[in-house]
Structures are given as C-alpha cells and as structure tokens.
Amino acid sequence: MQAEVVIEVPFHDVDTMNVVWHGHYLKYFEIARCKLLDQFHYNYNQMLASGYAWPVIESHVRYAQGIQFEQKIRVRAILKEWENRLKIDYLIFDDATGKRLTKGYTIQVAVEIATREMCFQSPQVLFDCLNQWPAFQALKGGESAC
Template sequence: MYADVIIDVPFHDVDSMFVVWHGHYLKYFEIARCKLLEQFEYNYNEMRESGYAWPIIESYVRYAHGIVFDQQIRVRATLKEWENRLKIEYQVFDVKSGKRLTKGFSCQVAVCIETREMCFQSPQVFLERLYAWPAFQTKQK
C-alpha cells in the first residue's frame, strides 16, 4: 500500500553547493503522502470535511546521500500503521540509478476539529475509506 511520485529537484530547493536543503526532504515526503492519501480519497480536504485534522506528531529523516539540483528522484510513501495513528514510511531513490538516497517516516494522529481533542483510535470514517481501497483489500488477502 504505497504511492510513488517523481520530482525534478528545482533550483530554489538547493543551497550554494547545489545540494537540497535538509528541510525540503520533508516537503518531498509530504508530496508523496498526499498522493498516497488521495488513492483512498482521504487527503486533507476530506479529513477536514469529516471533522478531523491529522497533525504530524513525529518525523524522522535519514540523510544517506545528498540530493542535488536537477536530479530526478522517486519518492515512495508506504502506509505502515493506521489503527491508532497514521505512520507512513518514505524512501527516496535516484530515478536513473535506482540508488536509495534517503529514508524516513512521519506519524500523524487524528484530532477532532470541534473539540480539539486527540483521538486514541483512528476515526471510523478514515478506516472505512481505507478498508474500501482496492490496494488495501489486496494486501489483506
């Protein structure tokens, strides 16, 4: 249960050495995460409409190899946990060589927008959409 995105690293993401600034890695993770959430129709607009926000409560990045200007990368977001929190793992690969450049993860929890209280389980609306996703059904067989 994953999504891949291809990104051409833009000039405005790099430093004077033409290496991607470390904070932009999280942006690349976010792009892949949105693609993953769109696949089962629960991206940020749907989250808000269902009455929940899903803030990031933890993130981690392992910078194994630098990413540079004009490099084409593939970012894979893989859903790992969903019952109590949303944990998504990421891997970043160089498109040409296939070499893994970076890995990491993010964790999100549901927060009721109306009460601002954190949920200790994923909301039913989220689980229904996830369980209806054909990729999830295939994985569970």
C-alpha cells in the same frame, strides 16, 4: 499500500553547495504522502470535511546521500500503521539509477476539530475509506478490516 512521485529538484531547493537543503526533504515526503492519501480518498480536504485534522506529530529523516539540483528523484510513501495513528514510511531513490538516497517516516494522529482533542484510535471514517481501497482489501485478503 504505497504511492510514488517523481520530482525534478528545482534550483530554489538547493543550498550554496548545490545540495538540497535538509528541510525540503519533508516537503518531498508531503508530496508523496498526498498521492498516497488520494489513493484511498482521504486527503486533507476529505479529512477536514470528516471533522478531523491529522497533524504530523513526529518526523524522522535519514540522509544517506545528498540530492542535487535538477536531479530526478522518486519518492515512495508506504502506509505502515493506521489503527491508532498514521505512520507512513518514505524512501527516496535516484530515478535514473534506482539508488536509495534517503529514508524516513512521519506519524500523524487524528484530532477532532470541534473539540481539539486527540483521538487515541483512528476514527471510523479512516477505516471506511481504507476498506474501499483495493490495495487495502488485497492486504486483508479481501475482507473488511473493521
């Protein structure tokens, strides 16, 4: 249950040492996360329409090797947890060599928009969307996860 994007690092993402500034890694994670969420039709517009916001409450990045201007990178987002929160792991690879450059994760929780209260388990709408996703059905052996 994953998605990948290829990004060519733009000039405005690097610092004076020609290395991607550390804060931009989270942006790269976000691009891959949106592609992952699109696969089961529950990206941010669908989240809002369903009455839930999903703020990131925790993030972690492990920088193994710097990324350079114009380097093509492959960013993989992998859905790891969904029952009580969304935990998504990320791997960044050099697109040409396949060498792993960075890894990390984010954690998001559902917040009911009307009440602004955090949910202690994921809302049913998430499970409904996941159950329609072929990758999720394959993981569960074709059976419903609900």
